[in-house]
Amino acid sequence: MHVVIVGGGWAGLAAAVELCHHGVRVTVLEAAPQLGGRARGLDYTVNGQRIDNGQHLLLGAYRETLRLLNVVGIAEATVFERRPLQLVYKAFGCADIRITCPSLPAPLHLLTALLNAEGLTLPERLNALSICRGLLRSGFNAGDDVSVAAWLSRNKQSPALIRALWEPLCLAVLNTPLHNASAQIFLRVLQDAFARSRSDSDLLLSRVDLGGTFPEPARRFIEQHGGTVKLSHRVKGITVQDNAVRKVSVNDHEITASHVILAIPPNACQRLLEPHTALRGIAQQLGEISHEPICTVYIQYPPQTRLEMPMIGLLDTTAQWVFDRALYGQPGLMAVVISGPGPHMAMRKDELSAHAIAELARIFPHWATPEHSLVVREKSATFACRPGINTLRPSATTPVRGCWLAGDHTDTGYPATLEGAVRSGVECARRIIAGG
Secondary structure, X not given: OEEEEEOOOHHHHHHHHHHHHOOOEEEEEOOOOOOOOOOOEEEEEEOOEEEEOOOOOEEOOOHHHHHHHHHOOOOHHHHEEEEOOEEEEEOOOOOOEEEEOOOOOOOXXXXXXXHOOEOOOHHHHHHHHHHHHHHHHHOOOOOOOOEHHHHHHHXXXXXXXXXXXXXXXXXXXHOOOOOOOEHHHHHHHHHHHHOOOHHHHOEEEEOOOHHHHOHHHHHHXXXXXXXXXXXXXXXXXXXXXXXXXXXXXXXXXXXXXXXEEEOOOHHHHHHHHOOOHHHHHHHHHHHOOOEEEEEEEEEEOOOOOOOOOOEEEEOOOOOOEEEEHHHHOOOOEEEEEEEOOOHHHHOOHHXXXXXXXXXXXXXXXXXXXXXXXXXXXXXXXXXXXXXXXXXXXXXOEOOOEOEEEOOOOOOOOOOOOHHHHHHHHXXXXXXXXXXX
């Protein structure tokens, strides 16, 4: 058996690690000169410091990701700092909002955190408790898949509570504005984070760049177990004969394969599937999936500049989250994250940097003038997590024998997260191992 995996992002690497772990020979083909896909380290630097293409955050509920880290020999504590969930939101001229999960069993930790939230009025806290009790009774079932905004309206959430809690949470989880976001997928994430174990809601803050968390350790594991990883190898087509996949065409040659896993973004996958009659239906589905952007503005302040905690949310600003990268060994470097679409996408990079710096200066007036800044835009960072999107997301299997699909856009039930990508790769691998 020889499995060729097209794509060296987290989905493709997860599939390769799982297959190698069970003695299956794999070849990973990545078009880019580095691994990691949309969650990778960049060659760019800010003031000589290497950065990532975006600021990713993991939860304790991401069990498949943590399991694979263990498989490749990486202890969680070496790449992540685990912290109980604490959300702090700041807005100019307003009191801070603080929501802290205590050390209580789930879901009591969530209910207690909302009851004791600072910066929310008693009616607002009771309003939030009411919707959470309803979620627990219904098994986190929204009924029909409406928008998050419509679901919040049904549950009589106040505008103040939506601004302070639900809107930033929805953007952080789905990277889609709440008026366009799927309530069904949003509630799936909340259920996994808050309904099973207290530790599932923990924040896992990376201590190293994204390449060092999983992609590079995965590469070492694959190669140590007889697999091959080839960078700068763009797949141009797949060969299908007798309704089974046979080869992939890459650069100037072909590679024979018993199975091919396409772990690449929807548009790239669509191009490889369209020439084959049996796969055109899936290609058409993929073509209907739209995408949302994420912008990250890296701003270098003097090294003594610090946040009170590694991550702080901002309200009533273009910037939504600020991450203090001192944890990465980069003191004074702040990563300002703007999820989803908006006027900021039309700004020049220097304008957006200046805008973000001005917003931080209003909220942190004691900070000194920054020394450097850099804008990283991922225009197709995630699929648009809209109501009904699950009807377009393809399964791991296809009508062609030996042809498999992986990626966070496939039918995992999750939004476009690292855990969703990892689960999709692992599912393909397990089906192949089981004789699929």
